[in-house]
Amino acid sequence: MGINPLKSDKWAKISRDFYQTVVDWIRFLYFYTRKRLVIFGGHFEKAKDFIVDLLLIKRGRYSKHFLNISFIFLVAGAVIGGPVIADNFPTIRAVGSTYEIADSSESASLTLEDLSTSTVISDKPRFDILDYEVVKGDTLALIAEKFGISVDTIKWANSLKTEKLMPAQILKIPPVTGIAHRSKPGDTIYSIAKKYKAEAQNIVNFPANDFADLDTFALNVGQIVFVPDGVMPQAAPVFQKGPVPQFIAGVGGKYIWPAQGLITQNPVSYHMAVDIANSSAPAVAAGDAGAISYANCQRYGYGCHVIIKHPDGYETLYAHLSAYNVSVGDTVGRGQVIGKMGSTGRSTGTHLHFEVRRNGVLLNPLSFLK
Numbered sequence: 001m002g003i004n005p006l007k008s009d010k011w012a013k014i015s016r017d018f019y020q021t022v023v024d025w026i027r028f029l030y031f032y033t034r035k036r037l038v039i040f041g042g043h044f045e046k047a048k049d050f051i052v053d054l055l056l057i058k059r060g061r062y063s064k065h066f067l068n069i070s071f072i073f074l075v076a077g078a079v080i081g082g083p084v085i086a087d088n089f090p091t092i093r094a095v096g097s098t099y100e101i102a103d104s105s106e107s108a109s110l111t112l113e114d115l116s117t118s119t120v121i122s123d124k125p126r127f128d129i130l131d132y133e134v135v136k137g138d139t140l141a142l143i144a145e146k147f148g149i150s151v152d153t154i155k156w157a158n159s160l161k162t163e164k165l166m167p168a169q170i171l172k173i174p175p176v177t178g179i180a181h182r183s184k185p186g187d188t189i190y191s192i193a194k195k196y197k198a199e200a201q202n203i204v205n206f207p208a209n210d211f212a213d214l215d216t217f218a219l220n221v222g223q224i225v226f227v228p229d230g231v232m233p234q235a236a237p238v239f240q241k242g243p244v245p246q247f248i249a250g251v252g253g254k255y256i257w258p259a260q261g262l263i264t265q266n267p268v269s270y271h272m273a274v275d276i277a278n279s280s281a282p283a284v285a286a287g288d289a290g291a292i293s294y295a296n297c298q299r300y301g302y303g304c305h306v307i308i309k310h311p312d313g314y315e316t317l318y319a320h321l322s323a324y325n326v327s328v329g330d331t332v333g334r335g336q337v338i339g340k341m342g343s344t345g346r347s348t349g350t351h352l353h354f355e356v357r358r359n360g361v362l363l364n365p366l367s368f369l370k
Helices: 005-088 140-147 151-158 189-195 200-205
Strands: 091-095 098-102 108-111 130-133 170-173 178-182 224-228 261-265 274-277 283-285 290-296 304-309 314-324 337-341 351-358 361-363
Touching: 130 140, 140 151, 140 170, 151 170, 151 178, 189 200, 189 224, 200 224, 200 261, 200 274, 261 351, 290 314, 304 337
Parallel strands: none
Antiparallel strands: 091 098, 098 108, 130 170, 178 224, 261 274, 274 351, 283 337, 290 304, 304 314, 314 337, 314 351, 351 361
């Protein structure tokens, strides 16, 4: 029996109409919902703005109540928690010239001598030239003592022929004993050091000195170059270099001397280390037994350097090495060779830069070597 074509067309039309009705209903529902959401969002934003404005107007009153409640909770916490803390943790109280540590189970007494350690004086260096106005009663000696530089340094910086001063006179005060030199075309740190009877490395060590090229230490024409411990050509040197004992002799204080050579720079506020120079590049030895905590090379700064952590908490640093023969984690003995003196990093010639540290604080190494 065949299918009636008329009946088939009728059902197809009904299906199409139903499908179109569903589509139209869904489209209507979408636009209606969207419209209602937009309207709701607008009302919500208006209500939110009203509430925010109200809170801003009333914030003084609300913050006052909040602070009062917070203070009450803080006091209550101290009253309730104070006895618990006192019972479980020791407190320190002064009794005469001693400090007692009180504990619920035991007590110990520490004297002031036990608590005191060697004082590290904070001596923050100055790196600029100051203008100082002379007042009545000033002398060059008093001004030099006040700024921690030599009388000659002030005279040279101000082209003074005598030590006579006048009130209201303005003096240029360099940051360090030595010479403040304005570089000219053709100047190098080596020619400047030679002119002022100083060490080129000391010029490089002074933090305020900048260079156009850190590899060659080239200078910009017209820049101020500070020459620590430099003297005018016609003047006598401020100090004479002295020999450093050989480390193989095993002498010294807490640490033995790490290398043989000449001291080219003693510890100062901006360079709390001792520089030992020797053109023959001798071996460098550990000042004392310890473990290697760092052994690596940097392009600038310390260059190739080694740090030894000693059992008592001190650290010693050996910088500008041309080579080292230890690795991190190695243990070394007192006087054991750890590398070779060199001129890597921020260095102008073969020398060893030796530091002593404790808890990250640089200490005067000469007090440990002498």
